[in-house]
Amino acid sequence: MMAKQSTQHAYIKAYEIIRDRILSGEIEGGTKLVEERLADDIGVSRTPIRESIRRLEQEGLISKKKVIQPTESDLRHSFQVRILLEGEAARAAASYMTEEHLDALRQCVDIGKSGSKEEVMEANKQFHDIIMQASRNPVMIGIIDQMQSIIYLFRKTVVYHQRPLLIEEHEKIYEAIRQHQPDQAEQLMKKHLQADLDFSLHVF
Amino acid sequence: MMAKQSTQHAYIKAYEIIRDRILSGEIEGGTKLVEERLADDIGVSRTPIRESIRRLEQEGLISKKKVIQPTESDLRHSFQVRILLEGEAARAAASYMTEEHLDALRQCVDIGKSGSKEEVMEANKQFHDIIMQASRNPVMIGIIDQMQSIIYLFRKTVVYHQRPLLIEEHEKIYEAIRQHQPDQAEQLMKKHLQADLDFSLHVF
DNA sequence: TACTTATATTTTGTATACATTTTTTTAAAA
DNA sequence: TTTTAAAAAAATGTATACAAAATATAAGTA
Incomplete structure (x- = not known):
């Protein structure tokens, strides 16, 4: 950032x-x-x-x-919204994501495995952004956009403290989207974000 | 208003x-x-x-x-968010709504049957507000709050053109909440809002 | 006529001054 | 010492002036 x-x-x-x-x-x-x-x-x-x-x-x-000095409860509230909207976006992505976007998503996963922390931060952001775009809903995209600053605080924690399974989860989500499995994609995304939240709250 | x-x-x-x-x-x-x-x-x-x-x-x-001159697609996008958030709120309401709020909800349903158009407008707003409150999530409440102006445009259409089944649906949602049926409450709320959207788009 | 280019006009972005309101400080009274 | 009231200071809300940018208008050229 x-x-x-x-x-x-x-x-x-x-x-x-x-x-x-x-x-x-x-x-x-x-x-x-x-x-x-x-x-x-x-x-x-x-x-x-x-x-x-x-x-x-x-x-x-x-x-x-x-x-603001976000309390644990503040963070949970923000994440509940994020889980809802990004879950829905993942579902949409599994239904109709373009080939280019799929490739871009694949790249984000790869960078996640090999990149520097800064690169991983950026790839992580990209990964979620691309999926949000797939929702094709500017209202939803706008809401998540407005939460970027708060999301950033989490991403920093999760990447710099190297949360286990972070990349593996991205890969699974990617696979579900690629194979057009909306329910699966939504569920995986929701669990993924929940894990981010739990990890971050634990670190705080 | x-x-x-x-x-x-x-x-x-x-x-x-x-x-x-x-x-x-x-x-x-x-x-x-x-x-x-x-x-x-x-x-x-x-x-x-x-x-x-x-x-x-x-x-x-x-x-x-x-x-703005909202296109049909704009309206669909706003409603997708509303369906997501209010659906979740209805689910929460079915889990832990207070007795007072339940009573207030009941009243809204009753006014919907007998009130003047202005009263029905207000009761309709109240009904949805009370359920949103039950989410106990200020972030979610804030997002819906910001959509109030746009929601108002719909409410006007739906009430003034007397959409059929509007009140019956409220009553069913109320019942699901009262009987602590989260899945049912969520599903009913989502269908209810979808019906509002479809009706409004049809009238336009 | 259609298309530039120059000029005028409007509209927005920014700085600044002033007037309320809010907050803090000070001093007196309990 | 604690409490309260008064005074001072600071901060915000509002109006206004001016400069930069955007938009519209007019005039000239192909």
Whole structure:
């Protein structure tokens, strides 16, 4: 991660900087965010800062001007949604995923076996993204997209602490999709995410 | 609906006014929203207008400054999510709904039989809200909450055109919840929402 | 007529000033 | 010392001005 602070717009730049500071732990949970301080700090005015805070609030990374400190229950709640939506997406993927996407999925699994931690992080994200795309439902994709920041926190835990069976599970899901087994794909995806959750909560 | 344009804050007032104008059809689909015009019109500055537009964009009522004109496919996509989440909520409700909530649910069903259209609208909303609450998952509740504006459009269609079996279905769902039958409750809720969707699309 | 290109207009993004509201600090009273 | 009230400070909400970007209009050319 650590985004491409590319764009021209101040509100996007501010959003990316603040988000990354939260995700990296530079700003710790519970901190109250003050618009003016951030503005001075990042070197823009309060106007774009406000927009970025609203967006981060929307994403659930900030709540009432404070950086969230997710409780175990918060995490479970987010994951329940993720399990529901990604489970459905896996089902759809097994029904009608294109050949190219299947190949891409295969590649993600392979990188998972051999890549560096950064590469595995990225491949892991790709794996789930491709399956979400297969849902062909922009509303579902949008919801998961908004959860990316929170999902990132988990992915980091799971990859850096090398959760056992992570890649094997991806491979099984891939196989179920490839062989057009919707029920199987959905079940495997749900179990996979549940295992991610359990592992992460255990590590915390 | 037609909200209580109550609050003190300009950005909330603006949000409510713009939303209601969209939902009532006063502003029609496809219209490009211009900040300054709305500001003059509502009698506040552009600053709070911007915030309300961002929020409505988030809710999916506005997209790229234009009022959405939902296609059939958009509606299907929103409903797929609703079916997933409310189905899960119905399942949870059947497992552990409180007695008070059960009573409240019963009341909603009764009002559905005898009330005026406005009362039925409200009771219908309540019925679904109470079941969502039973999920005890703020993330899920939040997502459905953000879909309220779009859901409202459907509810209006379904109630005002008097969809057949609407109340009977509510009653069956209520019974399944009361008798602690999670699978049954989930299935019935999913079918119920699917029927709402099909009916609405048929009327359009 | 159709197609550029230049010019004018509108609209948005950003900075900033000011006015409320909220929070913190200070000091007095219990 | 603790509590309460008053004052000060800080932070947010709102309005407004200006600059950059996007869009529309007009004029010229093939």
